Amino acid sequence: xxxxxxxxxxxNSQVEKALERLRAMGLNVNVVGEGDDLAFIFITLxxxxxxxxxxxxxxxxxxxxxxxxxxxxxxxG
Numbered sequence: 001x002x003x004x005x006x007x008x009x010x011x012n013s014q015v016e017k018a019l020e021r022l023r024a025m026g027l028n029v030n031v032v033g034e035g036d037d038l039a040f041i042f043i044t045l046x047x048x049x050x051x052x053x054x055x056x057x058x059x060x061x062x063x064x065x066x067x068x069x070x071x072x073x074x075x076x077g
Contacts, residue, residue: 010039026051 009015010033019041022029028047033039045065052072053063062073 008033008036008039015039026054 010031015031019029019031022041022043026047028044030042031039032042049063049065049070052070053061056063056072058074060075060077064071064073
C-alpha cells in the first residue's frame with residue numbers, strides 16, 4: 001500500500017486522546033500493546049473508587065470495593 005502508514009493501535013491518535021481524557025478524569029491508566037493490532041487498557045480500581053467519591057457531593061459517604069461490587073455507603077448525620 002503506497003502512502004499508508006500503519007501505526008500500533010496503542011499509538012493511534014484517537015486511542016491516545018481517549019487515554020488523555022481518562023487521565024484528566026483522575027484515573028490511573030496503563031496501556032500494554034500486544035503487537036500492532038491489539039492493546040489492553042488497564043485502569044486501577046482505586047482510581048475508579050476515588051473518581052466516584054469525588055463526583056458524589058453528598059458529604060457523608062464511603063466508597064469501597066467488596067467483591068464483586070463497588071459499594072457506596074451513605075448515612076445521615
